[in-house]
Amino acid sequence: MVAARTRLEIATANLANVSTDGFRKHVARGRLTASGVEVDPLVATAQGALRRTGRDFDFAIAGDGWFRVRDGSSIRPTRDGAFVRDRDGRLRDDAGRALQGRHGDLIVPAGASVDERGAVVVAGRVVDSIALPSASALRTGFLETANTDAVTEMVDVMAAQRSFESAEKVVATIDAASRKAAGDVAALK
Amino acid sequence: MNRALYAAATGMAAAQTNLDVISDNLANADVAGFKGATATFAEIGGAGGPGLGTVSLGEHIVFTQGKLMKSGGPFDVAIDGPGFFSLDDGRGGRAYSRDGSFSRCADGTLRNAQGWRLSGVRLSADALSASVSGDGSVSVTSPGGTRVVAHLRLAEFPAPERLRAIGNTLFAQTPQSGPARLVAPNEENGPRVRFGQLEQSNVSIVEAMMQILTAQRAYEANAKGVQAADEMLRIADNLSRG
Numbered sequence: 001m002v003a004a005r006t007r008l009e010i011a012t013a014n015l016a017n018v019s020t021d022g023f024r025k026h027v028a029r030g031r032l033t034a035s036g037v038e039v040d041p042l043v044a045t046a047q048g049a050l051r052r053t054g055r056d057f058d059f060a061i062a063g064d065g066w067f068r069v070r071d072g073s074s075i076r077p078t079r080d081g082a083f084v085r086d087r088d089g090r091l092r093d094d095a096g097r098a099l100q101g102r103h104g105d106l107i108v109p110a111g112a113s114v115d116e117r118g119a120v121v122v123a124g125r126v127v128d129s130i131a132l133p134s135a136s137a138l139r140t141g142f143l144e145t146a147n148t149d150a151v152t153e154m155v156d157v158m159a160a161q162r163s164f165e166s167a168e169k170v171v172a173t174i175d176a177a178s179r180k181a182a183g184d185v186a187a188l189k
Numbered sequence: 190m191n192r193a194l195y196a197a198a199t200g201m202a203a204a205q206t207n208l209d210v211i212s213d214n215l216a217n218a219d220v221a222g223f224k225g226a227t228a229t230f231a232e233i234g235g236a237g238g239p240g241l242g243t244v245s246l247g248e249h250i251v252f253t254q255g256k257l258m259k260s261g262g263p264f265d266v267a268i269d270g271p272g273f274f275s276l277d278d279g280r281g282g283r284a285y286s287r288d289g290s291f292s293r294c295a296d297g298t299l300r301n302a303q304g305w306r307l308s309g310v311r312l313s314a315d316a317l318s319a320s321v322s323g324d325g326s327v328s329v330t331s332p333g334g335t336r337v338v339a340h341l342r343l344a345e346f347p348a349p350e351r352l353r354a355i356g357n358t359l360f361a362q363t364p365q366s367g368p369a370r371l372v373a374p375n376e377e378n379g380p381r382v383r384f385g386q387l388e389q390s391n392v393s394i395v396e397a398m399m400q401i402l403t404a405q406r407a408y409e410a411n412a413k414g415v416q417a418a419d420e421m422l423r424i425a426d427n428l429s430r431g
Contacts (some may be wrong), residue, residue, distance in 0.1 A: 009239050010412040012193040016200030016242040018407045020230040026239045041239045054253040085345035087367035094229040094246035150410035161417040168424050
């Protein structure tokens with residue numbers, strides 16, 4: 001029943017994020033232990049679908065890699081590439097975190113463009129770049145959607161509920177059997 | 190189960206927020222110069238385990254170019270490229286807009302539907318008709334001939350996406366957007382102005398409808414998650430009663 005609960009927690013957390021761009025879903029992986037089944041959440045790294053937005057500072061990574069954003073003094077990885085350009089050229093997401101380049105905050109000067117390799121180009125000259133693995137490409141004007149969808153997760157929610165119900169039946173049956181056994185022993189006396 | 194219950198509830202709230210933004214876009218899909226918005230969300234991470242749901246980060250305006258369409262108005266202008274029309278209300282108020290449907294007033298100014306004046310442009314009293322060329326020069330035709338009376342300047346900002354929407358397709362300057370810089374339209378390397386055309390909203394109705402369906406499904410699915418968590422709590426509760 002604990003395993004079914006964890007499955008439900010994973011499925012609802014995924015479900016809540018179906019509209020979160022760049023979201024990476026967790027998958028439930030069960031393993032048998034001496035005390036029963038345990039479920040561990042693992043992050044699924046499958047690519048999410050790319051959605052066209054047409055904005056200059058919406059980026060999607062096709063392939064591996066992460067955008068690094070600065071939250072105060074800590075750097076966090078994210079796959080969500082929706083940024084808004086500040087007047088000083090910094091690119092910030094809607095939480096105010098600044099996208100990182102090679103040396104600190106990435107600065108995109110006016111009139112600059114960001115190419116497929118993540119390089120910020122001004123008049124043919126590369127001024128900074130978004131670090132990406134060599135096999136990955138940056139798509140400008142696209143966002144990566146969550147790598148899950150409502151239907152898949154809803155099915156998981158229902159499956160978790162059913163397996164919880166089955167486990168409950170088993171517990172109830174065992175409970176009834178031990179109660180009967182206890183009653184029989186008492187009657188024998 | 191409580192964790193699942195709350196995670197699903199955040200999902201319902203997010204779908205609702207998303208739906209609000211999309212329906213506002215859709216409602217304004219026919220408004221000239223309207224710029225759609227997009228809501229963004231982030232995952233609430235659980236320490237090591239599954240996440241705790243989602244949180245809305247707010248919304249930002251999408252300033253992509255809308256389609257230019259020929260219109261019947263006598264003084265309709267559209268901007269092809271970046272920039273905004275600079276407007277004033279005659280009392281020191283200033284606003285910026287992409288909506289270029291103006292009409293001529295008795296005092297010679299050109300005003301939009303809300304009464305905001307197109308800054309720096311005044312037509313002479315005897316003008317029979319007016320037109321704007323690609324470089325922004327406004328010329329009027331009067332019984333005496335055709336002459337240039339004003340030059341249209343467009344406002345550009347260091348960070349246009351930080352402008353604040355104040356309704357009626359108007360935007361206000363903010364400290365984050367930086368100050369407006371007036372530029373002359375340029376036929377060669379933009380922004381260009383198109384006389385006799387209007388910029389449509391940048392909202393695609395088909396796309397918005399699709400987004401509404403997706404948001405609705407997300408809402409339903411999350412509601413199902415709430416139900417499932419609730420049902421499991423009930424079962425667990427019954428079990429403990431024996």
